Amino acid sequence: MKIKHIKHILFAFVTIVSLASCNDNDDGRMNNEPDFSGTFVQADQMGRPAVNTVFVSANSKDAFNVTIPSDQGAMFQNMFQTNLETLSPAFSDAGDKNALGLDAATFTGLLATDVLGVSTTGTTTFFDGTNVLTGRNLSDDVISVELLLIFGGEDGTENPGLTDDHVDANDKPFLTSFPYLALPW
Amino acid sequence: MRKSKNLYWILGILLTGIALVAADHIDAPAVSGGTSDITDYFAFQGENSSNLVFAANVQGLLSPNATSTASFNENVLVEFNIDNTGDNVEDLVIQAIARNDKMYFFGPFAPPTTGLNSSIQTAAIASVVDITLYGANTITTTNQGMQFFAGPRDDPFFFDFGQFGEILAGNATGFNDPGIDTFAGTNVLSIVIEIPKNMLGGNGTLNTWVETKTN
Numbered sequence: 001m002k003i004k005h006i007k008h009i010l011f012a013f014v015t016i017v018s019l020a021s022c023n024d025n026d027d028g029r030m031n032n033e034p035d036f037s038g039t040f041v042q043a044d045q046m047g048r049p050a051v052n053t054v055f056v057s058a059n060s061k062d063a064f065n066v067t068i069p070s071d072q073g074a075m076f077q078n079m080f081q082t083n084l085e086t087l088s089p090a091f092s093d094a095g096d097k098n099a100l101g102l103d104a105a106t107f108t109g110l111l112a113t114d115v116l117g118v119s120t121t122g123t124t125t126f127f128d129g130t131n132v133l134t135g136r137n138l139s140d141d142v143i144s145v146e147l148l149l150i151f152g153g154e155d156g157t158e159n160p161g162l163t164d165d166h167v168d169a170n171d172k173p174f175l176t177s178f179p180y181l182a183l184p185w
Numbered sequence: 186m187r188k189s190k191n192l193y194w195i196l197g198i199l200l201t202g203i204a205l206v207a208a209d210h211i212d213a214p215a216v217s218g219g220t221s222d223i224t225d226y227f228a229f230q231g232e233n234s235s236n237l238v239f240a241a242n243v244q245g246l247l248s249p250n251a252t253s254t255a256s257f258n259e260n261v262l263v264e265f266n267i268d269n270t271g272d273n274v275e276d277l278v279i280q281a282i283a284r285n286d287k288m289y290f291f292g293p294f295a296p297p298t299t300g301l302n303s304s305i306q307t308a309a310i311a312s313v314v315d316i317t318l319y320g321a322n323t324i325t326t327t328n329q330g331m332q333f334f335a336g337p338r339d340d341p342f343f344f345d346f347g348q349f350g351e352i353l354a355g356n357a358t359g360f361n362d363p364g365i366d367t368f369a370g371t372n373v374l375s376i377v378i379e380i381p382k383n384m385l386g387g388n389g390t391l392n393t394w395v396e397t398k399t400n
Contacts, residue, residue: 034284036305040262040398043221047394049208049342061213068300069394070273113273115392118228118237120382122389125229134390137229138240142208143344161359162352165345171369172339177232178325179334179377181240181341185249185370 042066047115048133049126049142054087054150055080055111064114073113080108088150090158098149099156100132107149138174138181143167208342210245220244220258221397224373225342228393231379236330239265239279239380241395242373245340252337252372253319257283262398263376264303267293269387275299277385280306281335281376287313288335288376293384303398332379340373 045065046052056064057079067075081104085092091104098107117133118124124135127145136142144164151162172182210224211217224245231238241263247255262282266275279292282305294309314326317336325334345364351357385391 034289036282036284036289036307038304038400040303040305040400042301042396043261043399044209044213044216044223044397045394046209046212046223046226046396047392049225052209052212056213062215065213065216066301068274069268069392115268115273115394116226116228118391118393119230120237120385120387120389120391123230124237135229136227138227138341141343165348165360166362166364167343167345167366170339170341170343171366174341178238178332178379179240179323179338179375180238181338181375181377183323184247184252184319184337184339184372 045069045114047113048111049136050146051111051114054146055083055108057083069113069115073109077105077109077112080112081105084108084150088159090153097154099152099154100149101154102149139169141168208344210342216397221261221399223395223397224340226395227341228391233379235383236379236381237385237391238377239393239395240341240375240377241265241281242338242340242375243397244374245342245371246368247337247372247374249370249372255319255337255372255374257288257316257335257374258399259283260399262303262305262400264396264398265292265378266394266396267385268392269385271390271392273392278303279311279378279380280309281378283316283335286316288316288333289313290331290333290378293380301398330381330384332377334375334377336375337372338375340368340371342368344368 052061052064064076084104090096097103116136119134123131124137125131126136126140126142148156148163151159174180174182208225211222216222223241223243225242227240229238244255262280265279267277268274269276275296277293278296281288281290290311291306291309292311294306311331312326312328312333314333314335315324317324319337325332343366345360346367348357348360348364
């Protein structure tokens with residue numbers, strides 16, 4: 001009889017302990033749920049397209065990716081301006097501007113903080129002829145916009161051979177509904 | 186013969202490395218070609234105009250064959266950052282990470298610390314979606330007006346990067362018309378989130394960006 005009691009008590013005890021160990025878990029996960037613990041350290045970062053690729057010098061590309069956006073302007077604007085003026089020498093002339101009315105310092109000051117602005121109240125687009133940098137749609141021809149702003153001068157007519165790559169759309173149509181991106185090849 | 190063959194390969198690898206850097210594809214040595222390499226990022230109004238869509242792509246330039254075996258790395262956390270106060274510091278984050286063929290989503294939540302290091306906010310679990318397999322029907326989940334997807338997709342980026350390289354190298358003076366889309370026929374691994382705008386705060390404009398973080 002005693003042994004039977006002990007068995008029951010032991011069973012009850014084990015049950016309580018195993019339930020408690022589930023509840024005790026800090027993150028609320030049970031033993032069969034995945035482990036999400038640990039510290040994750042930044043590897044890559046991106047806001048606007050092609051920024052690191054075009055404007056950051058080769059030996060600084062990793063550093064740019066692990067700099068928080070609020071520090072990027074102070075750390076990288078000078079480098080962006082030097083590289084912009086090398087790529088498109090007209091920008092080094094005093095007062096030279098692009099189609100947004102931005103000179104080299106202002107344009108690179110905008111780009112060096114690599115975040116993508118997105119409107120929550122109006123049209124979202126990288127550039128649609130009216131709205132500028134209010135988001136980025138899948139179909140936006142962002143490269144031709146950037147080429148125009150880099151090479152096109154004040155009215156977009158300078159260097160006509162460099163301001164449009166003449167690839168104006170994706171190789172597959174996008175979907176009108178979630179998840180919007182086309183099926184893989 | 187052997188030497189010239191090696192040289193050919195080295196040259197080919199070099200040229201590929203130069204030619205295929207683009208939106209953010211293989212942008213920097215530490216992430217180039219790895220599972221934490223962000224290729225692209227999009228933020229736009231959804232089909233329902235009350236929603237925004239965030240899309241991040243990793244692991245670019247996958248051939249169809251490579252896509253069939255490509256998978257999200259479970260050590261790579263993808264973090265969508267939302268600044269709704271205009272100081273370029275994240276006020277809200279949405280986290281995505283793969284476990285056992287599923288993508289787990291957390292947030293949006295206000296991170297206890299901002300910056301380069303993150304821990305996963307398990308209490309802010311938003312959804313779990315089966316990662317869509319290559320060639321299979323698209324799987325999505327919904328929760329509290331949000332929608333979630335993870336899986337291979339066509340790379341939405343398009344650019345005649347080959348000709349741009351020729352221009353930079355001094356071998357050409359301009360683009361061709363028509364150009365050639367360097368990214369045609371290639372795939373990426375995509376994470377897509379649709380979320381009601383009223384969950385994101387702000388006064389009409391948000392600053393947003395995506396990060397990969399590894400452990």
